[in-house]
Amino acid sequence: MRYLPLEPADRAAMLAKIGARDVDALFADVPEEARLDGPVHGLPDHATELAVERDLGAMARKNVSAADVPFFLGCGAYRHHIPASVDHLIQRGEFLTSYTPYQPEIAQGTLQALFEFQTQVARLYGCDVANASMYDGSTACWEAIVMARRITRRSKAIISAGVHPHYVAVCQTMARFTKDALDVALPELTDGAPGDDMARLLAGIDGETSAVVVQYPNVLGHIDDLSELAERCHAKKALLIAVVTEPVALGAIRSPGEMGADIVVGEGQSLGVGLNFGGPYVGLFACREKHVRQMPGRLAGETVDAAGQRGFVLTLSTREQHIRREKATSNICTNSGLCALAFSVHMTLLGEKGLRNLAALNHARAVQAAERLAQIDGIDLVNGSFFNEFVLRLPQDARQVARALADRMILAGVSLGRLYPDGEGLDRGLVVAVTETNSDEDIAAFAAALEEVLA
The missing domain is CATH 3.90.1150.10 (Aspartate Aminotransferase, domain 1)
Incomplete structure (x- = not known):
């Protein structure tokens, strides 16, 4: 039985308050061709549980599993072997059912896991501090651009042609509401060295630039030395943001932080998190210590309790769920805690x-x-x-x-x-x-x- 707590008059009052003529006006940003004008096509109004299981099973069998065929897909989501122990540990009741650790005295296990996760991400990225955590790599990329605007008080970001187009699209969508100017370009299949794009980035940095955003390795697989770009950014008082979609790569190549990146973000799916039809994933976010107060999300910190014993607490929680909305650095209202734990367990097992x-x-x-x-x-x-x-x-x-x-x-x-x-x-x-x-x-x-x- 459906439970509808609001009367038509309640809904009319709410719509009038926000200046919307009707409920449909709330979906104005969704293209009309993507909106449903009735029930989902092909699905019956009702069916027995047995019939639903049979129909859904038939649909599922049309999928091709990544484990059943030669699989060479990547471009931001990668198939790696995940040890069975990862799934076993994250399904323990104290982790699987835990929520945001508002009360540190009863959430020490969750807080310690988040603290260890942050440490791993910071070391992996070559940065001073990391948060815990973000939704995914693309939204973390946008949060980095907004963070750069807060730090530099500028609103023009130059995005490398090598940044994944889906990440760029997310940033463009959000920039519509913040009025940030995004300088973007398309990649070229010219030769083995993406020098034209690097030249564009270096030449484009000026006194209005808040940040330059690069992907490492980029969407075409190229690996650039970011040192000169970082120096040029800093000379103009802009920030360098590096995006890493394949964290396993940092086991073989220099970290962006080592080359001067100020903010490093990315996707953590490769470690501990399966492909999962595109989600849920886990966004990674790290930066230099001097910028930590402008970092979105939250941090788990280490302290001592009244007895002098090691303990953990949430600190610098600048998300709007913890502080007044107008003072929040981000409206991210939760985090990918279980996926972050899976990442951390897998990293711990690897060493x-x-x-x-x-x-x-x-x-x-x-x-x-x-x-x-x-x-x-x-x-x-x-x-x-x-x-x-x-x-x-x-x-x-x-x-x-x-x-x-x-x-x-x-x-x-x-x-x-x-x-x-x-x-x-x-x-x-x-x-x-x-x-x-x-x-x-x-x-x-x-x-x-x-x-x-x-x-």
Whole structure:
């Protein structure tokens, strides 16, 4: 039985208060073609539990699991092996059912886990301090831009062409409401060195720039040295924001913080969190200590109790759930606590040596696949260097090739034409991700199927 606590008069009064003519006006920002004008098509009004299970099971069987076929998709979400112990530990009742630790005296376990998570993220990113935590990488990216505006009192951010277009789209959506100016560009499949974009970034920094945003490695797999860019930003009193979508890469390459990045954000899904059809994921956020009071979200801090024993508390909680809304640095109202715990457990199981070994294995597998695929007639390897993700330039539209390979049960990569439908010359680019989960047989099957499709 539905419970509707509000009378029509109550709803009318609420709408009048906010100046909306009707409920539909609340959805004005949703494109009309995306709105439902009735019940979801194809679903009955009611059905028995047995019938629902049967129908949903039939729908689910149409999906292709990442574990059942050669899988080379990446571009911001990666398939890695997650030890069974991660799932076992996060499903313990004291973690699975815990909520925001408002009362530290009864939430020491949760607070300590968050403290350890922050420590791991800060060390991984090469920064002084990290929060606990953000929704995902794309919203963390936007929060970093807003944080840079608060620090610099400027409102123009230059975004590298190598930043994932979905991250850019999130930032553009939010900038509509804050009036921040975002300078964006499309990537080019020219050669192995994305020098044109770096030159654009260096030349574009001026006295109005709040921050420069780069992805590391970028959406095409390129790995840039950020040191010169950081120096140029600081010379103009702007900040450098680095976005990391594949944290495993930092087991093999220098951290952005080491190269001078002021704020480092990204996606933590690769460690401890499965693909999960795109979520929930966990956003990572770290910065220099001098900027900590402008960092969004919350921090778990270490202290001592009345008896002098080690304890943990929430500190610098500047999210609006903790303080008055007008004083909050962000309207983020919760965090991905369970996903953050999964990340932390996986990182703990790996340790520093394990993470470096995992990164080395990823890179070796990617090199093996790139060398084999580049031998196919008509295919060019765009990258001069990469971690576990690279771009192939195909002799035809990559979307058609990816579909043909999917029909052969090979999930071969992400077509750049799909990410950049209006990008000139990008339609033949295919982004291929290779991790420790890809076997010799997977790579051989990919190469054989690709040769067949291109023949």
